Amino acid sequence: MSYFCVDKNHRSSGVGKLLEEYCEKASITRNCDRIEVHCHSRREKAHAFYYRQEYVESAKYLIKLLK
Template identity: 60%
Template sequence: MDEASRGSGVGAALESYATELAIARGCDRMEVHCHSRRTDAHRFYHRQGYEESPKYLIKSLTS
């Protein structure tokens, strides 16, 4: 998100709308993949009710 927009509620509104769509479509969860260095994003997602999922594995296919 653009720094000028941070704190304006746009992200929370978008996340809320995505959650409503997921529920309406019968989804049982929302998942977000967010790099560990994005600490501000992590705080945002925690405020939206997301919890840590400790296991995520990745395999790079480029050297």
């Protein structure tokens, strides 16, 4: 899975937690050793969600915007 997002009208209802748990189980089944999440710094509520799911900060991404 590449991306998922919970519609703003359904946030804080447990949907994101269920999706994240499914992704974790699927990843373990596939012998993955981690889940990496790219979440823009302005998405503070999303960061809070990931911290509650026991994610920790790691190296930062570097990007180059093309014209």
